[in-house]
Amino acid sequence: MTAATSPPAILRAASPPLSLFDMPFSAPDRARGLATAQTPLHAPTDCKGLVLRTLPNDDHQRVFRALGFNPQVIDAKDLTEAVNSGQVDARENPLTNTFNFNLHGPMPIITLTAHLMDIALLVFNKARLATPPEDIRAAITLAASEATAAQRALAQSDDAECAKARQDAGATLVDLTTAEHAAGQAAAAPHTARAQHDAALLGLWDDAAPTSQMANSAPSAQGGEAV
Incomplete structure (x- = not known):
């Protein structure tokens, strides 16, 4: 058996017909926020010129530049040092x-x-998912739906606990108003619209959404790395 370090990889190596693949950096249902040393980021003007640690994703970096940041890709293993040393102004x-x-x-x-x-x-292989009897496909769809609801509830609970722990430790959590959210969305709109309407990307999921249980709603861009 090929050496593997994650459960999907182990299953894939044991039974290639399952058509499994790894997503080792997934962080389920986590909304990302922006952190700074002294100043909340209420508007794109507050972001102007700040060096922001970000992920190696071109779409993300285009959006952050549109908001005024100077995005800098830093590996997760170097994140703590970059923050502690002042290499970045925001994360x-x-x-x-x-x-x-x-x-x-x-x-x-x-x-x-x-x-x-x-x-x-x-994600399921569309052709393989069409092979089992209808009752099996229905059971898979139901299980995915139930797992989605349970995961979202768990994520919300985790976020609430982490928020309280950070506030107890001295952090300040700042909510944006509806108008402030709208201003950020407007600044990023040319780039988020590009991602939303990429025909080649959308074509990958043709007819797959009901079964794959993709998120019903999400912000205008999505991240896939946990850190």
């Missing part, structure tokens, strides 16, 4: 990562922008 992470990496110290102001949503994606 963007889910609250769970702020908690797990203990990042609130040097950057205690966390603006709850929900600018990206990390998702856990359940």
Whole structure:
């Protein structure tokens, strides 16, 4: 058997016909926020010129530049050092990562922008899913729906616990008004619209959404790495 380190990889190696693949950095149902040392980020003008640690994703970086940031790709293993040393002025992470990496110290102001949503994606091979009897397909769809609801509830509970823990430790969580959210969306709109209407990308999911249980709603862009 080929060496494997994650459950999907182990199953894939044991039974190739299952057509499984790895998504090792998925962070289910986590809304990402922006953290800074002193100033909340209420508007794109507050972001102007700030060096932002970000993920190696061209779409993300285009959006952040449109908001005024100077995005800088930094690997997760170097994130804590980059924050503690002042290499970056801002970072963007889910609250769970702020908690797990203990990042609130040097950057205690966390603006709850929900600018990206990390998702856990359940994907089936369309041809293989059409093979089992209808009752099996119905059971799979029901199980996926129930798992989706349970995961979202778990994510919300985790976020609430992490938010309280960070506030108890001295962090400040800042909510945006509807108008402030709208201003950020307007600044990023040319780039988020490009991602939403990419015909080649959308074609990958043709007729797949009801079974794959993709998120019913999410912010205008989605992230797939946990950190």
